[in-house]
Amino acid sequence: MAAPQTPPEKMMFQLALRRRGISDRAVLRAMEEVPREAFVEKGDAAHAYRDSALGIECGQTISQPFVVAYMTEQLGLQKHHRVLEIGTGSGYQAAILSKLCREVVSIERYRTLADGARKRLKTLGYDNVEVILGDGFEPPENLGTFDRIIVTAAMEKIPETLLERLEPDGVLIAPVGPHHGIQTLIRVSRTETGFDRKELVDVRFVPALPGIAREL
Ligand code: SAH
Numbered sequence: 001m002a003a004p005q006t007p008p009e010k011m012m013f014q015l016a017l018r019r020r021g022i023s024d025r026a027v028l029r030a031m032e033e034v035p036r037e038a039f040v041e042k043g044d045a046a047h048a049y050r051d052s053a054l055g056i057e058c059g060q061t062i063s064q065p066f067v068v069a070y071m072t073e074q075l076g077l078q079k080h081h082r083v084l085e086i087g088t089g090s091g092y093q094a095a096i097l098s099k100l101c102r103e104v105v106s107i108e109r110y111r112t113l114a115d116g117a118r119k120r121l122k123t124l125g126y127d128n129v130e131v132i133l134g135d136g137f138e139p140p141e142n143l144g145t146f147d148r149i150i151v152t153a154a155m156e157k158i159p160e161t162l163l164e165r166l167e168p169d170g171v172l173i174a175p176v177g178p179h180h181g182i183q184t185l186i187r188v189s190r191t192e193t194g195f196d197r198k199e200l201v202d203v204r205f206v207p208a209l210p211g212i213a214r215e216l
Contacts, residue, residue, distance in 0.1 A: 006032075013049040013065065022069045026077075030099040031069050036062075038124060039090040058110040058213070060206055062090040063152060067203055069096075071173050074187055074200060075148045077101045084143070084165065086136030086174075087152035087208065091117030094129045097150070104129040105143055107136045110213045135211050137161060146170065153208035154183045166190045173200075179207035 014032055022028060037048035039062055044054050053061045071093075077083070081101040085094050088108035094117065097104045108114040111133055118131040134140060136151065137159055145167050151158075151174035158174055166172055170190045177183030185200040 009049040013051075016051050017066060017069050020066050020070075022066070022073055024073045026100055027069055027073045027096075030072070030096045031065065033099065034092065034095045035124070036065065036092060038120060039092040039095070056090050057112050057116065058215070060089050060110070060113065062092050063205070068093050070201070071150055071152075071185065072096055072100065074173055074185075075150060075171055077148060081147035082144075083148045083150065084139065084146040085150050085152060086139075086162070088117045088131050089113055089152065091121045091126075091129070091131065093150070093152055094131070095121060095124065095126050098126045098129045101148070102128065105132065105146075106130070107132050107134045107139060109133070109135055109209065109211065110216070112216045133212060136208065137210050139165060148172070149174075151175065151208065152205065154179055154205040155208045158186065158188060163188065163190075163195060168192075175203050175205040 017031060037045045040048050040054050051064055051066050053064045056062050077100040082103045083097050083101050085106040088094060088106040094104050094106040114131050114133040121129050138161055145165050147167050147170055149162055149172040154175045158176060168190060172188045174186055175183040176186045182202050182204060185203050187198045187200055189196045
């Protein structure tokens with residue numbers, strides 16, 4: 001039997017990621033395997049493989065594929081890692097992460113988004129992702145510590161409450177900067193003596209806001 005053909009838009013999608021510098025094969029494979037069309041609004045399915053952010057419920061966005069791939073690559077994931085994501089949104093980034101590590105815990109402040117993403121991830125079979133309604137600035141103590149932390153909403157500064165949750169040799173990536181402007185992706189690595197901080201690229205994310213959203 002002939003292998004199922006990759007649709008042209010998915011081939012272009014892979015090509016665009018490679019051209020922009022994504023080279024980690026496991027990351028490229030995860031980007032190929034996760035169906036982005038299942039995470040965007042119904043009316044946007046035709047645009048799912050364009051390299052752009054798209055609107056989702058609650059006035060939030062599903063990130064641009066290149067940024068998802070880039071942040072994932074920069075995390076340097078290993079199969080045994082436990083990963084914390086702040087800002088579940090559609091659940092797309094969580095699905096990508098789940099293919100590359102042992103367990104993903106993702107926190108979202110909108111109930112509508114958390115419930116939607118949880119259901120979507122379960123239907124698609126991403127069984128190692130737990131979606132929690134909560135405030136990513138204050139992750140529940142009982143979640144413990146993480147090998148990797150990825151923040152997918154803009155923070156004015158990286159809170160101590162998150163750095164404290166990194167395992168030794170842990171890595172955190174977050175967009176840091178003004179809420180409505182250009183932010184810089186920052187990669188923080190936990191070392192024996194403290195934290196190393198590196199600036200990566202400029203990005204634009206929706207703001208990280210404190211507390212669980214009062215709106216649904
Ligand atoms: N990673 C998502 C996109 C995230 S958009 C995806 O793949 O689709 C940023 C998300 O962060 C929004 O859904 C927003 O509601 C959420 N968010 C903002 N501040 C937060 C906080 N303090 N805790 C948890 N989630 C937060």
